[in-house]
Amino acid sequence: KPVSKEPQLVKPGEQKQPPTHEQYLDQAMKNLTQTSRTASGVVDTSASKGKADKMVEGLTGDQAKQHALNNFRDVVSAIYKQKDTLPKTGDGLAEVADRIAGAVNKGILKEGSLYRTDDSDKFPYTAAADLPLARKQFGEELAKRLNDPKADPVETAAWIEWRTNLTDHFWADGVGKTSKALAAIPLMRAGLPLPQYKDNKEFFKYGALEKHDP
Numbered sequence: 001k002p003v004s005k006e007p008q009l010v011k012p013g014e015q016k017q018p019p020t021h022e023q024y025l026d027q028a029m030k031n032l033t034q035t036s037r038t039a040s041g042v043v044d045t046s047a048s049k050g051k052a053d054k055m056v057e058g059l060t061g062d063q064a065k066q067h068a069l070n071n072f073r074d075v076v077s078a079i080y081k082q083k084d085t086l087p088k089t090g091d092g093l094a095e096v097a098d099r100i101a102g103a104v105n106k107g108i109l110k111e112g113s114l115y116r117t118d119d120s121d122k123f124p125y126t127a128a129a130d131l132p133l134a135r136k137q138f139g140e141e142l143a144k145r146l147n148d149p150k151a152d153p154v155e156t157a158a159w160i161e162w163r164t165n166l167t168d169h170f171w172a173d174g175v176g177k178t179s180k181a182l183a184a185i186p187l188m189r190a191g192l193p194l195p196q197y198k199d200n201k202e203f204f205k206y207g208a209l210e211k212h213d214p
Helices: 021-035 061-082 090-104 128-146 153-168 175-189 200-206
Strands: none
Touching: 021 061, 021 175, 061 090, 061 175, 090 128, 090 175, 128 153, 128 175, 153 175
């Protein structure tokens, strides 16, 4: 039997391994502290008119910070463990997104106040009246991408953040955290690391200049 003369391009033990559960958690939390005002103890209600009325009454900056940190860590951990058993339909994935948003906002938003119901004078988000249609479109497109073995996981992750955070902004609060958690799904499935975020100023440079019309 002839001996193979193919060169050894990668030394044994040097093959890149997918990030572990703890490594995903560590990077996710670093990203959170780099980009989240709530995780820094700031309760900002300026994005839309009715946002303040949806927050838990008497919520302090320190309380919001602890909720944001604990909730996000729990959500990212749950996504890592359940990433391969998620629904495959658009409606099912839209519900998953809402459950993630609800878990992210536990103790921060009042019960029954998850969704954004007011238009923003500050950002060109999808009109509140169009959000049910936009939510359906998002779920269907997400299902199509996650079920396609040829879909680029990095492109899918970027699309998730563009659609949920920069374009539609479905939820009353915690949209940045929710969008990052959702974007982790295709990356974790592919065994890829999470991106390293610098700050929101850089991120929002990619935002839409006009309202999205679904």
